[in-house]
Amino acid sequence: MKLTKDGINAFLAFAVISLMLISSWPSTSGTSGDHSISITGYISTWIAGVFFTSWGTNAYSEPKTTESLQLLKEQANPSWLSIPIVWEMPNRTSNLVERSNATVSDERLIQVIQKIKLLGLKIKLHLLCDPQDGVWRAQIEPSNWTEWFDNYRKFVNYYARIAEEYGVQMISIGAELRSTVTHENEWRDTINQTRGIYHGLLTYGANHDSSYKPGEREWDLVKWWDALDYAGIDGYFELTNKTSPTIDELVAGWEKYRGEIQAWQAIHGKPVIMDEIGYKSEEGGSIGLMYKSGIYSSEEQSNCMEAFFRVFRHEEWVAGVFCWGWSYDPNSGGAGDLTILLNNKPAVQILKNWFS
Numbered sequence: 001m002k003l004t005k006d007g008i009n010a011f012l013a014f015a016v017i018s019l020m021l022i023s024s025w026p027s028t029s030g031t032s033g034d035h036s037i038s039i040t041g042y043i044s045t046w047i048a049g050v051f052f053t054s055w056g057t058n059a060y061s062e063p064k065t066t067e068s069l070q071l072l073k074e075q076a077n078p079s080w081l082s083i084p085i086v087w088e089m090p091n092r093t094s095n096l097v098e099r100s101n102a103t104v105s106d107e108r109l110i111q112v113i114q115k116i117k118l119l120g121l122k123i124k125l126h127l128l129c130d131p132q133d134g135v136w137r138a139q140i141e142p143s144n145w146t147e148w149f150d151n152y153r154k155f156v157n158y159y160a161r162i163a164e165e166y167g168v169q170m171i172s173i174g175a176e177l178r179s180t181v182t183h184e185n186e187w188r189d190t191i192n193q194t195r196g197i198y199h200g201l202l203t204y205g206a207n208h209d210s211s212y213k214p215g216e217r218e219w220d221l222v223k224w225w226d227a228l229d230y231a232g233i234d235g236y237f238e239l240t241n242k243t244s245p246t247i248d249e250l251v252a253g254w255e256k257y258r259g260e261i262q263a264w265q266a267i268h269g270k271p272v273i274m275d276e277i278g279y280k281s282e283e284g285g286s287i288g289l290m291y292k293s294g295i296y297s298s299e300e301q302s303n304c305m306e307a308f309f310r311v312f313r314h315e316e317w318v319a320g321v322f323c324w325g326w327s328y329d330p331n332s333g334g335a336g337d338l339t340i341l342l343n344n345k346p347a348v349q350i351l352k353n354w355f356s
Helices: 005-024 064-076 106-118 145-165 184-197 247-268 298-312 347-355
Strands: 047-053 080-089 122-131 170-175 201-207 231-234 272-277 318-327
Touching: 047 064, 047 347, 064 106, 064 318, 064 347, 080 106, 080 318, 106 122, 106 145, 122 145, 145 170, 145 184, 170 184, 170 231, 170 272, 184 201, 201 272, 231 247, 247 298, 272 298, 298 318, 298 347
Parallel strands: 047 080, 047 318, 080 122, 122 170, 170 201, 201 231, 231 272, 272 318
Antiparallel strands: none
8 A cells, every 4th residue: 555645644644643642641550669650750640539339239320420520520510439338347346248238230330430531530339338337447457357358358359340331440449447547468469359350540548537646647557659649638727716717727637737748748659648538517527527616507517618629739749639428319418518519619719719
């Protein structure tokens, strides 16, 4: 076949563009060492994430899900959505980790993955393990850690297979499991097994642990960040001790932690994701999720979000954020709702301002 000059030029242009695209994409295969991500490379595209939430076997029902997804894209302009998935333990000392009535069915999960992908958004599966006796997941104490980790790996690997098959870009392999994280070898085995199934990105969400001293927070206890692609923090930090703080006061509250987080990041070298942040639309929302005033305040929720972005959005070692959260029900949230939901609240405009 004879090539014309125009044909040769077109071929060369295509080859150059292809090489540029390939070289800019993060490595997602091979050993954990192949998964390191340059802070000035891949994450130059900031992860502008929001949790898209629904609970139970029949979660993400229609037509609400489709309508809510479209509103979320229009109103917040995220580039990523995080889907929380829960398996449960019968109680804090059990070694079982299994499906429950809180677990979304595979059919519904796959359907919502496909709908999100049609919108052109990237996806993170966010794996949660909760005891059914009401004890916080950070305080579990299985009677046999080996057996518990065997069951936990089945949980992670089950969704690793779904993520691999349906092109999910990231998995958070756990969150706020403080009592487990010092079992370093078991976590490394978990990650290695997952890497053998799934070729996307991995993170873990360590709790903020505001009540602990620096050096004793959960993210300090994790010694296996090197095996992951991102180091995650669930950043529900106490920013102030007052209701109705100003934005400047909230910025100062975040600044108390910024230096500590940056110093910790410099040790392990992984880009940081705020794997969860969220603030109640309630006076005193900046004090913490457990504080209750009972007084609705969309302004405090908005100001807390604004302060976060002012402090962290342009830090090169911060890869992005996943804000909690947006319900599948488009009529959720709104005036008078005191929860951290963003639906029908002014805070969603803060996200759009910073995500755009």
